[in-house]
Amino acid sequence: MRITSETFTDGIREQLFTIGDIPGVLWTPAEGSGPRPLVLIGHGGGQHKKGWEVVSRAFPYVTSCGFAVAAIDAPGTGDRPEHPEIRRLVALIQEREAAGEPFWFGPEWPALNETVAAQLIPDWQTTLDALQKLDSVGDSQPVGYYGLSQAGEMGIRLVAAESRIKAAVLGLTGSDWLTDTAARITIPVEFLLQWDDEGNPRDSVMKLFDALGSAEKTLHANPGSHFRVPSFEIDSSIRFFARHLGSAGSSF
Amino acid sequence: MRITSETFTDGIREQLFTIGDIPGVLWTPAEGSGPRPLVLIGHGGGQHKKGWEVVSRAFPYVTSCGFAVAAIDAPGTGDRPEHPEIRRLVALIQEREAAGEPFWFGPEWPALNETVAAQLIPDWQTTLDALQKLDSVGDSQPVGYYGLSQAGEMGIRLVAAESRIKAAVLGLTGSDWLTDTAARITIPVEFLLQWDDEGNPRDSVMKLFDALGSAEKTLHANPGSHFRVPSFEIDSSIRFFARHLGSAGSSF
Numbered sequence: 001m002r003i004t005s006e007t008f009t010d011g012i013r014e015q016l017f018t019i020g021d022i023p024g025v026l027w028t029p030a031e032g033s034g035p036r037p038l039v040l041i042g043h044g045g046g047q048h049k050k051g052w053e054v055v056s057r058a059f060p061y062v063t064s065c066g067f068a069v070a071a072i073d074a075p076g077t078g079d080r081p082e083h084p085e086i087r088r089l090v091a092l093i094q095e096r097e098a099a100g101e102p103f104w105f106g107p108e109w110p111a112l113n114e115t116v117a118a119q120l121i122p123d124w125q126t127t128l129d130a131l132q133k134l135d136s137v138g139d140s141q142p143v144g145y146y147g148l149s150q151a152g153e154m155g156i157r158l159v160a161a162e163s164r165i166k167a168a169v170l171g172l173t174g175s176d177w178l179t180d181t182a183a184r185i186t187i188p189v190e191f192l193l194q195w196d197d198e199g200n201p202r203d204s205v206m207k208l209f210d211a212l213g214s215a216e217k218t219l220h221a222n223p224g225s226h227f228r229v230p231s232f233e234i235d236s237s238i239r240f241f242a243r244h245l246g247s248a249g250s251s252f
Numbered sequence: 253m254r255i256t257s258e259t260f261t262d263g264i265r266e267q268l269f270t271i272g273d274i275p276g277v278l279w280t281p282a283e284g285s286g287p288r289p290l291v292l293i294g295h296g297g298g299q300h301k302k303g304w305e306v307v308s309r310a311f312p313y314v315t316s317c318g319f320a321v322a323a324i325d326a327p328g329t330g331d332r333p334e335h336p337e338i339r340r341l342v343a344l345i346q347e348r349e350a351a352g353e354p355f356w357f358g359p360e361w362p363a364l365n366e367t368v369a370a371q372l373i374p375d376w377q378t379t380l381d382a383l384q385k386l387d388s389v390g391d392s393q394p395v396g397y398y399g400l401s402q403a404g405e406m407g408i409r410l411v412a413a414e415s416r417i418k419a420a421v422l423g424l425t426g427s428d429w430l431t432d433t434a435a436r437i438t439i440p441v442e443f444l445l446q447w448d449d450e451g452n453p454r455d456s457v458m459k460l461f462d463a464l465g466s467a468e469k470t471l472h473a474n475p476g477s478h479f480r481v482p483s484f485e486i487d488s489s490i491r492f493f494a495r496h497l498g499s500a501g502s503s504f
Contacts, residue, residue: 217475
């Protein structure tokens with residue numbers, strides 16, 4: 001793991017890093033040291049590790065809870081090189097949308113998700129290994145995951161595969177091929193649904209929620225389209241992670 | 253309005269009152285005076301104004317937010333006299349259940365709700381009139397309503413009729429005769445659904461949520477039967493009311 005930059009803003013330390021070819025970012029409180037709960041935040045399709053939907057969660061998680069928060073670029077995004085197969089599939093999906101068809105019709109959408117997941121899930125696990133070796137994170141504290149939309153799809157796969165993750169905010173996805181994977185998840189989950197999300201019909205999202213094997217799972221549905229998750233859900237996710245990951249303790 | 257008793261426990265002042273033949277209870281912070289937001293809490297069927305599901309919300313609303321909280325007995329419950337027609341309808345519904353039929357089959361369930369509402373909605377409005385004349389409540393601050401199950405049904409009717417109520421937590425009801433009433437509601441609503449609630453199938457509850465005319469409405473669905481609303485929803489309702497009713501200000 002190589003730290004490539006370190007900056008301080010508003011009480012938050014931001015460290016850009018690379019682990020092999022994985023570009024990532026770690027946010028921790030500017031003051032304080034020692035182990036602390038870690039939240040991994042996945043970014044949505046076409047976004048990157050410092051997109052607004054990542055930063056708008058990461059900053060309050062650090063300042064309100066004293067958590068460490070990390071994000072990495074998915075294959076073909078942000079500081080990663082172009083990924084020819086992902087570019088090809090995205091282009092086909094965009095053609096489909098331009099022709100007025102839903103993006104998830106046809107074989108490209110599941111193929112895209114498989115292609116991204118094949119690289120991203122191991123990358124997250126490699127990243128988690130490296131972060132837990134840092135003094136500012138450690139391996140004694142629980143880990144959470146936050147991801148909606150494509151990061152919800154990836155999150156279901158990651159959480160089902162990774163026992164170090166103890167609580168997750170997921171949602172805005174209704175992929176029917178995830179049902180069996182969702183059933184293997186047993187940790188507490190807060191699951192988001194946008195009531196008028198044309199790309200993810202509410203029935204399909206609710207089926208995934210229903211499939212989750214977790215004893216504690218809570219569905220939050222709000223009016224509006226895919227990108228209109230209300231800001232009070234950020235506050236809700238803070239409370240959710242604080243409840244399940246605890247606080248950063250006296251070192252915060 | 254007649255205050256019939258006043259006691260102090262754990263920083264909370266509890267005043268029992270009667271307004272005509274309406275028995276009620278008002279909780280306010282033991283310290284502090286002056287106007288403050290008020291939350292009205294409805295109780296479920298077969299319960300009363302000091303049932304556990306009322307008190308478990310009322311106390312944190314007072315201690316965390318400095319709100320005033322009030323509850324009244326629905327017709328035929330608590331300190332109210334027996335209500336022959338309600339008793340008759342409840343007995344018929346219980347016979348139906350004993351015979352293995354759902355309670356909401358047949359004409360008794362809608363008739364019971366109509367009978368309760370015909371008295372309870374005006375009683376709530378009379379109560380609100382009286383409470384807003386008290387120095388410890390006043391009429392300058394917003395009012396909220398909390399009610400699930402039968403108190404959700406009554407809440408939809410009350411909120412649609414009462415413009416002083418500015419935010420409401422409702423749910424655990426899916427009565428199809430409430431659709432038009434729900435459509436007249438425009439205030440922010442947090443709506444609760446129990447995923448495995450046999451008496452209120454999720455589709456019927458979601459239809460009512462869908463019908464709400466509110467621009468801000470949020471559905472919280474959790475696994476389990478009717479009475480298994482998780483305790484973290486109490487915390488969520490505190491945040492919801494704090495967001496929409498504000499705090500009690502410097503007098504708290």
